[in-house]
Amino acid sequence: MKKKITILVPTDFSTASRSGMRFAIQWAQQQDAKLVFVHILQVLRMTDWSDQQFEAFLRAERTLYSRRLRKVADQVCRPKNVSKENYSIEVLEGGSADITLTELGGKHAGIDLICMSTRGAGKFKKLFGTHTGNVILRSDIPVVAVPASYRAKPIERILYATDLADYASEISRVLEVTRALKAEVIVVHFPQPGEARLNPALANKIWQKEYGYPVKLHYETPDPDLSIADNLQIAIRKLKPSLVVMFTDRKRTLFQRIFYPSQTENLSFQLKVPLLVMGKKE
Known part of the structure; x- marks a missing residue:
């Protein structure tokens, strides 16, 4: 039986x-998945409140935002005919949304993927420093x-x-997900x-046999006058993927060279398609 994944x-x-x-x-809709819609509730306590007042x-x-979250979840799921059995809501208290989400993901063994908006931080250089x-x-x-x-459109090309390191x-790992x-x-x-x-x-023949799934190798000759980010942007426009996947760690990998370029590189990469980021194994 295929595992039913959970997307936060x-x-x-x-x-x-x-x-x-x-x-x-x-x-x-393309995979047997459960959705968990989450809102991080940031509550400030007045200094003159008693414990009872604060708890009340x-x-x-919690009640107010749970109702609001339920309404929003229903609004986005109903038109897509997502069964209520396949999605749930959670309102969590936390001081910072990004820290709360990271801690939740680390503690919750059932979460397989976190999916969140960039909130309009279109350029990669603007993405970091945001919650996402x-x-x-x-x-x-x-x-x-x-x-x-x-x-929304079908995820047809990744x-x-x-x-290649x-x-x-x-x-x-890409295929696992x-x-x-x-x-x-x-x-x-x-x-x-x-x-x-x-x-x-x-390579395609070997990978088909090794992974039991068709994987195609594509070499894209870079323009030496352009940054890596610009060259990747050209490849994305040419190949028109539904999803881009990259790996990151603390070393200067391809991911770091795009997100943290040297001062001489002109970074203007626009995030126009969803980006799946996975951490490299130690």
């Missing part, structure tokens, strides 16, 4: 946060950052951008001058 979907009730909800619903206020706030960016950097669970402009284990979507998976690499190349046809 945070919302602050803003219009921008609806994009993360829409993408999570699209994912759930907290209960009232902080969750990406801290979370041990894969995180999907969804642009605020996202509109672009996994890699430097650890592609064997990374392809396996995305296999059930039954989408085309393209491994995109930007070769450097003089770099030895794998034979794409042979």
Whole structure:
């Protein structure tokens, strides 16, 4: 029996946060998935309140925001015919949304994916410092950052951008998360001058046998006058993926070279498609 995955979907009730909800619903429609819509309740305690007064206020706030979250969840799920058995809501108290979500993901063994909107932080250089960016950097669970402009459409093509340093284990992990979507998976690499190349046809054949799933290797010749971010943006426009996948760790990997470029690089990469970020294994 296939495992039913659980997708955690945070919302602050803003219009921008609806994009993360829409993408999570699209994912759930292509795979047997349960959605958990979450709102982080930030409650300030007045200094002159007694414990009883604060608890009464907290209960009232939980009730108010639980009703509001239920209404929003129903509004986005009903048009897509998502059964109420396949989604639930949770209102949690926390001082910071990103810290609360990261801690929740670490403690909750049943969460497989966190899906959240970038809240309009269109450029990668603006993404970090936001709640979404902080969750990406801290979370041990894969995180999907969804642009605020996202509109629901089938997830048909997945672009996994890699430097090929650890592609064997990374392809396996990408497929662990995305296999059930039954989408085309393209491994995109930007070769450097003089770099030895794998034979794409042979690699595709070997990967099909090893992973039991069709995975295609695609070399994209970079423009040396452009940054890595700009070259990746060109590849995305050309290949038109529904989802981009990257891995990150503390080393200067392809992910860091895009998100944290040197001062000489002109970073103008626009996040126009959902980005799935997974942490590298130690």
